[in-house]
Structure formats: C-alpha cells, structure tokens
Amino acid sequence: MHIPDGYLGPITCVAGFAAMAPVWAIASSKVKKTLQAKQVPLLAIGAAFSFVIMMFNVPIPGGTTGHAVGAVLVAILLCPWAATIAVSVALVIQALLFGDGGITAIGANCFNMAFVLPFVGYGIYRIISGNSPVTSVRRVIAAGIGGYIGLVVASLCAGIEFGIQPLLHHTASGQALYCPYGLNIAVPAMVGGHALIFGWVELLVTALVVKFLQIQEPSLLKTELEVVK
Amino acid sequence: MKITTKLWLGLGTLALLSPIGLYLPEKFKAGDAWGEWDGDKIKEFVGYIPAGFEKLSSLWHAAMPDYAFKGWEEKGLGHLSFAYIVSAVVGIALCVGGAWLLGKLLSGKQ
Numbered sequence: 001m002h003i004p005d006g007y008l009g010p011i012t013c014v015a016g017f018a019a020m021a022p023v024w025a026i027a028s029s030k031v032k033k034t035l036q037a038k039q040v041p042l043l044a045i046g047a048a049f050s051f052v053i054m055m056f057n058v059p060i061p062g063g064t065t066g067h068a069v070g071a072v073l074v075a076i077l078l079c080p081w082a083a084t085i086a087v088s089v090a091l092v093i094q095a096l097l098f099g100d101g102g103i104t105a106i107g108a109n110c111f112n113m114a115f116v117l118p119f120v121g122y123g124i125y126r127i128i129s130g131n132s133p134v135t136s137v138r139r140v141i142a143a144g145i146g147g148y149i150g151l152v153v154a155s156l157c158a159g160i161e162f163g164i165q166p167l168l169h170h171t172a173s174g175q176a177l178y179c180p181y182g183l184n185i186a187v188p189a190m191v192g193g194h195a196l197i198f199g200w201v202e203l204l205v206t207a208l209v210v211k212f213l214q215i216q217e218p219s220l221l222k223t224e225l226e227v228v229k
Numbered sequence: 230m231k232i233t234t235k236l237w238l239g240l241g242t243l244a245l246l247s248p249i250g251l252y253l254p255e256k257f258k259a260g261d262a263w264g265e266w267d268g269d270k271i272k273e274f275v276g277y278i279p280a281g282f283e284k285l286s287s288l289w290h291a292a293m294p295d296y297a298f299k300g301w302e303e304k305g306l307g308h309l310s311f312a313y314i315v316s317a318v319v320g321i322a323l324c325v326g327g328a329w330l331l332g333k334l335l336s337g338k339q
Contacts, residue, residue, distance in 0.1 A: 001262070002262070002265065003264060003265075004264075004265055004283065004286065005285045005286050005289060006279075006282035006283070006284075006285035006286030007264055009281060010307060016248065028335060029330075030338075031335050032335040032336070035332060035336040036336060037333075037336050037337070039231050039330070039332070039336070040329060040332035040333055040336055042233070042236075042331070043331070043332040044324070044325040044326075044328040044329040044332065045233070045236050045237065045240065045325070045326045046324065046328070047324040047327065047328035048240050048320075048321040048324040048325050048328070049236075049239075049240060049243075050246060050324075051317075051320045051321060051324045052240060052243045052244055052320065052321055053243065054248045054318050055250045055296065055313070055316070055317055055320075056243075056246075056247065056249060056250035057250040057253065057259075057262070058250075058252045058253065058254075059253050059254040059256070059258075059259030060257075060259060061257040061258065061259060062257065062258055062260075063259060063260070064259060064260065064261070064262055064263045065254045065260070065261070065262045066262060067250065085328070085331060086261075086328055087330045088255060089324055089327045089331065090324050091318075092327075093318070093320055093323045093324055093327065093334050094292075096289075097291055097292055097293055097320070097323070098291055098292065098293050098294065098295070098296050098316060098320065099289065099290075099293075099294040099295065099318070100291075100295070100296070102285070102286075102289065103287070103288065103289045104288065127236075142243040152296075153261075162264050169281060170321065171280070175277060175279065175280075176275075176279045177262075177279050177280050177281035177282070178279055178281045178282055178285075179264065179279075179282075180266075180271060180274075180275045180279055181275075184288030186264070186308055188275070189263045190262075190264070193263060199339045213232075216232055216235065217232040220232065
C-alpha cells in the first residue's frame with residue numbers, strides 16, 4: 001500500500017499533505033497532553049514494530065504482495081493519535097532511506113496508513129469491546145476485527161487515490177500521466193487483496209499481540225478512562 | 230522480565246525473521262505489490278510509460294532501495310536476506326530514535 005513517486009499527480013500529492021498537516025498538528029497536541037514520560041519507550045517500540053511488520057510481505061501466488069501495518073495495535077496500546085505519530089515516523093523512514101513509498105506520496109500514504117487505518121480500526125475495537133473486561137476474549141476478537149476492517153478501509157482509500165489519476169491527469173489523446181488504472185481497476189485490486197489476504201494478517205497480528213499482553217501485562221490495554229477509574 | 234524488555238526482544242526476533250517477507254513472495258512468484266511497479270512493468274501492462282510518472286518516479290534516490298544495498302539487485306537470496314536483516318535493524322533503530330525524540334519533546338513539555 002506504499003504508493004511510490006510517479007503514481008499520484010500533483011493535486012493528490014498536495015491534497016495528501018494538506019490533509020495530514022492538521023492531523024499531525026492535532027496528534028502532536030493530543031499526545032503532548034496525554035503521553036506520560038514512561039510511555040515514550042512504548043511509542044518508540046510502536047513505531048519500530050510498525051516498521052518491521054511492514055517488511056513481512058505476504059504473497060498472493062502469481063499475483064501481488066501485501067503486509068500488515070500494526071497501526072491498530074499501537075492505537076490500542078497508546079491512543080489513535082499516538083499511532084498516527086508512530087506509523088508516520090515509520091513511513092517517512094521507509095520513504096527516505098529505503099525508497100518504499102514515494103516522497104511526494106508521504107502525505108497520501110500517511111493519510112491511509114497512519115490516519116485512516118488506526119482511527120477506523122480503533123473505533124471498531126472500542127465499539128465491539130464495549131464494557132468488556134480488559135482480559136476478555138471479546139477484546140481479542142475486537143482487536144482482530146478492528147485490524148482487519150482498518151486495513152481494508154485504508155486500502156480502499158489507496159485504491160481511490162490511484163484510481164482518480166486517469167480522470168485528473170491525461171494527455172489530449174487519453175494517455176494517463178500518472179497511475180494508468182482508473183477506479184474500476186484500482187479499487188477492486190487494492191480492496192480485493194487486502195480483504196482476501198492481507199487484512200487477515202493484520203487481524204492475526206493485532207489479536208495475537210493483544211492476547212499476549214492480556215497474559216503478560218493487562219494494564220497496558222486499559223483505555224485512559226479505565227486507568228482513571 | 231519487564232514487559233518492555235520482552236517487547237524489545239520481540240522486535241529483535243522480528244528483525245531476524247524478516248527475510249521471510251522476502252522469501253515467500255519470491256517462492257510464490259508474487260511479483261511486486263499492486264501499484265508499485267517500475268516503468269518497464271507499466272509499459273508491459275498498458276503499452277506506454279505515463280509521461281508524468283517518468284518524471285516523478287526518479288525524483289528520489291534512496292540510500293538502501295528495496296531494503297538492499299545498491300548494486301546487490303542481482304545477488305542471490307542469501308545476500309539479499311542479509312541486507313534485509315541489516316535494513317530491519319537500521320530501520321528499527323531510526324524509528325526508535327525518531328519516535329523517542331518526538332515523544333520526549335512532546336511529553337516533556339507538560
């Protein structure tokens with residue numbers, strides 16, 4: 001889901017950064033208010049976890065590859081705003097040092113994977129969790145489904161960003177200037193792969209780590225409100 | 230053992246196991262991720278290289294493209310796996326450094 005340089009035209013690139021500028025600003029001020037000094041290592045571990053889990057490419061034989069992002073997990077451990085910061089750090093390093101994701105597409109890629117993904121996934125997690133105890137099975141299932149739906153919705157956003165390019169930018173003769181595939185191909189391709197395979201990887205990763213933390217250190221899974229109680 | 234120690238160890242384990250993410254797509258001939266092809270591949274698919282793509286795609290030259298060392302593209306899977314683990318370690322270190330710094334800056338000003 002790392003959109004490279006050259007696939008998005010200037011309008012979408014600028015829109016990506018324009019959308020992320022206020023998100024990054026709000027995330028900074030939210031994290032400033034809520035992050036305790038002792039949680040700083042968790043933020044660092046979250047960014048590193050997201051980075052390395054994205055290296056585990058999973059194949060669809062003869063077709064394509066994809067990977068989990070781990071953003072919903074970071075959102076559950078800290079908060080969705082902290083996940084925005086952690087995953088953004090990972091995405092920027094991937095783009096700058098490893099050429100994974102374009103530098104012109106950092107805004108759009110962060111929008112999909114560092115904003116839409118943790119917020120949608122965390123929202124689903126909270127809705128399904130309800131008032132269930134921190135160590136309940138329900139929380140594990142909620143985390144998994146949150147991860148799955150978060151990743152699929154993020155892939156839908158990426159598919160739309162790819163797919164609108166032929167509409168936005170083309171030559172007089174109809175040749176595309178950037179991504180050559182329209183919505184009719186890009187959206188099913190992105191959503192299909194993620195709904196079929198990669199979403200399940202995110203589901204497993206998120207659910208398994210939440211299960212592990214339930215056994216090892218359930219206090220990490222408490223939300224802010226539960227901590228106050 | 231403290232939980233954060235366990236999580237650090239988990240990260241180290243993931244870095245060592247990361248070549249799985251290189252090996253599996255190779256083994257199943259999965260090719261590139263959708264929408265992450267180079268110009269030649271796009272030409273193969275649609276018959277031309279989009280003009281804007283051609284200009285923008287070479288904008289940035291990453292130091293370790295595709296989590297490998299420059300010039301190692303033709304090396305075997307063993308070499309690439311080594312480069313992949315090095316990339317994982319370097320990436321983890323930079324993410325930890327970057328997020329730690331941001332976290333300190335933000336949490337310290339309460």
